[in-house]
Amino acid sequence: MKILNKAIIGCLLAAGLTMTSCDYLNVIPDETTTGADIAKDRQAALNYLYSCYGFLPAPNAGASSLDFLTGDEVATAFEHEQFAAFPKGNYSASNPVISYWNSLYQGIRQCYMFQDELNKGGNFKGLEDKDRNDYKAQVTFLIGYYHFLLSRCYGPIIVVHQTPDPMLLPENYQGQEPYDDCVNFICEKFDEAAKGLPATRTGAQANEFGLATSVAAKAMKAKMLLYAASPLFNGNSEFYSNFKDKNGNALMPLTYDAAKWQRAADAFKEAIAAAESAGYHLYDRGDCKLNKNGYPADPHVRALRYTITDYSAEDERAGANPEVIWADSRGEGIYGIQNKSEPYIYGGDGAWNGVAPTVAMLSRFYTKNGLPIDQDKTFDYADRWEPVEVDEAHEGEAYPGRKTPKFNLDREPRYYAWIAFQDGYYEILSAANNGAYKDDPNYNLTSDNTHGRLVCDFVIGGNCSRGVDANSKRNSDYSPTGYLNKKFVNPDLVKTKNGYYDYTNTPWPLIRLAELYLGYAECLVETGDLQTARIYLDKVRTRAGLPGVKEAWEEFGKDPSKATTKEGLRDIVRNERMNEFYLENQNFWDMRRWLLAETYFNVKAKGMNIDAEDINDFCSIKEVVFERKFQAPMNYLLPIPSDDINRNDHVVQTPGY
Incomplete structure (x- = not known):
């Protein structure tokens, strides 16, 4: 590198x-x-x-990347930064913001x-x-x-x-x-x-x-x-x-x-x-770096968590990742996705608790049966936001005895690999001396010298919440939706309280x-070759710990034939892309090329009630305050800077600007 x-x-x-x-x-x-x-x-x-x-x-430069945090996958606590003009629709030919x-x-x-x-x-x-x-x-x-x-x-x-x-x-x-x-x-x-x-x-x-x-x-x-x-x-x-x-x-x-x-x-x-x-x-190494952090324990979840961050010499091609075909090898810096995603550190720095998956994105992730949550006949979609006590059968998903929305249980491995939620886990190591989370009772519930994970609490007063009480809510460094991103954050990262900007520089996948x-x-x-399409779709699903698409729909789907029709399989492949490439610079472009951006990018993001002081109030859906605007057909393409239009009489502006 x-x-x-x-x-x-x-x-x-x-x-x-x-x-x-x-x-x-x-x-x-x-x-x-x-x-x-x-x-x-x-x-x-x-x-x-x-x-x-x-x-x-730089694809992962949070403040200045055109297509990273600018779709409908996340809302962040950093909407004062340059990138936020794009989901808000606040850019033009005279002020393209990022061009x-x-x-x-x-x-x-x-x-x-x-x-x-x-x-x-x-x-x-x-x-x-x-x-x-x-x-x-x-x-x-x-x-x-x-x-x-x-x-x-x-x-x-x-x-x-x-x-x-x-x-x-x-x-x-x-x-x-x-x-x-x-x-x-x-x-x-x-x-x-x-x-x-x-x-x-x-x-x-x-x-x-x-x-x-x-x-x-x-x-x-x-x-x-x-x-x-x-x-x-x-x-x-x-x-x-x-x-x-x-x-x-x-x-x-x-x-x-x-x-x-x-x-x-x-x-x-x-x-x-x-x-x-x-x-x-x-990438399918469910045993990657077990000697460093034993969490996540589930091999599918573990392989997914390391899919794009493992460039260790343990691979047969030393220094490589067997799935990443081309990558940007520049580091992300202290203000990158890792520090912005990690649970907040009181009295410390370098963990800003602010990259928050939206309900729209969370709803795309499948159930454990490999189906959208509203299409799986075994999933209680109508009562999905009801707070339920986690039982021992779901110990790998959330902490038993605590309450979390039913929405968070019985989901696919990618959900648990990449999403942190109320009373779910954030896998990260905390040093025995001067560790960022070593004094947090919710860290010590399941952690030791070789296993580290925080049990997350987004209710006011909790370790991932907006403040220690209702009178001290932060206006920055908080999750706007009551969820946190875990993708790109190495579980074996040792987070110290006063070491400040702890992060791991790994290449960023441009195509895998x-x-x-x-x-x-x-x-x-x-x-029209649906049979072969399902074969290649199932390669990705199998790595994600999911059943084949046809079998899943036939056994658990409300529409058992959906995976056998062109229109149905088109929807399934698109949903699969949204899940597999969550936060990998795809959502911004895919929604545009599919002509779906005006539907999904023109509505405010939604999340949990992050100002709630108890779990019951927390489990209600609220709009995130940040503006969202997408104008069709104008915003489907980007504006050529006006100065360049004025400089060259032969160039015409993209429509709408």
């Missing part, structure tokens, strides 16, 4: 050469810099390569400039041909990836085919190209890159972890085609019939094309074959094998 420091260093070294303007069309590098300066040796080439990666958006338009085009320019230097052949003394070819393939991948990110935000984009001409006159600036042409260009770049990249970068190449691979290129091509086949982009004449360039040409496809689903399915099939032949498989399986299943549903 040395890419982190090298990327930063490379960016700083290259900053004076390339970041001279926020306008991607201003491509003139520093006039005092020569090719000899930036291509003098192998290390210069490596620094230049890492600088090309330096424009990647990738300029930075990604700068990244594209950087890649082409490096490519030009590599193609000169004689520069970068000491650079072997195999490294030169690898670097060329990596920047080709990045050119494709940066264009993919742009197309996901804006639909039709300016496609940069070569290093922009610094002498280009404004009247010759480019405008957007039709969306389908953008998609084809991006796929061509991923195809070209895949031919020159290794399948993996692990083991002896662990210092290169996070760099592009051929498997990542094939996976990203499939993902691009999935987006192109989806309702937002595939024949959406209702939204985009008037979305035209300055010459009157349509920028979005206005006729539905079913063949796009087949093209995407073929790409997923190829990517899956490449990934599996390279040794990737779903489960996404290929579910993307393939989604495409197969649309092409």
Whole structure:
């Protein structure tokens, strides 16, 4: 994971050469810099390569990430931060708040400039041909990836085919190209890159972890085609019939094309074959790091908790995760998801109790039978918010003898792996001396030197509540919904009271094998191959400790045939994506490409009554105070910054802005 420091260093070294303007069309590098300066040796080439990666958006930067905490999965205590403009709908072309338009085009320019230097052949003394070819393939991948990110935000984009001409006159600036042409260009770049990249970068190449691979290129091509086949982009004449360039040409496809689903399915099939032949498989280590923290004890829950945080040398490919195909290896920092999610520490710091799953997200997680809670005939949906005493049969889910809403019992393993709730558990270690939770009776109920978990209490006065009493409620560092996130928080993290910002830096998954399986299943549903779709859907369900989808619906479903119809299986696959990729930068985009964002993002989040002083009052649903607004069709795509529209007469604004 040395890419982190090298990327930063490379960016700083290259900053004076390339970041001279926020306008991607201003491509003139520093006039005092020569090719000899930036291509003098192998290390210069490596620094230049890492600088090309330096424009990647940080996916887990809570305050400034476009798609992390901005869907309907969570409400947070940090709505004063930059990201919160997006769920509130408070952004515009004149004030885009978070915009990738300029930075990604700068990244594209950087890649082409490096490519030009590599193609000169004689520069970068000491650079072997195999490294030169690898670097060329990596920047080709990045050119494709940066264009993919742009197309996901804006639909039709300016496609940069070569290093922009610094002498280009404004009247010759480019405008957007039709969306389908953008998609084809991006796929061509991923195809070209895949031919020159290794399948993996692990083991002896662990210092290169996070760099592009051929498997990542094939996976990203499939993902691009999935987006192109989806309702937002595939024949959406209702939204985009008037979305035209300055010459009157349509920028979005206005006729539905079913063949796009087949093209995407073929790409997923190829990517899956490449990934599996390279040794990737779903993470299933239910015994991971048992010597560090024995909780969670259930092997399915444990494997899920470590699925995207275990990069230990215990794996057969040292320093890797067998499921994560491509990851961002930068650390999240002290204000990342871990510290923001952990139960509050009174008299300490670095645990801010503030990332709170919403009722909408919590309701998507299945019952223990693998069905939505309102579709499982064995689940008491009507009385789901009734407080019930936890019995010994549910000891692995919540603490016996305490009360919790019935909603929290008999749920699927992902619920217990990633969600903390009233009188449920938050697995975390507290040091024997100066431990953050060592003096909490609710920690000591079940914890010892090798097992650590807090029994959570969100009722006022409890250890995860808003305050020690009704007169001391915090306006920050609290859970707005009466639930807490556990995903990405390592159970073996030793949290100290005065050690402050305790967290573990682990790579952030950009794409993992489960996404290929579910993307393939989604495409197969649309092409009518329901049987094969269920096979790939069940791969993910089995790892999650759930029965097969057809068997689950036939035995426990209110509609036993749902998994056998195209419409029914489409709903099931979408729900599976929401569950499996909770808080993995998918919800923000998936709801848009499915044309569901106006339904789910335009309502206030809901949670428990966090101001309650007893369990009975706590078990009532309240709206979270924060505004939620989504305007269709405007908010389905993002605004191009007004300054760039004014600078380039050939660019048209996305509809509605």
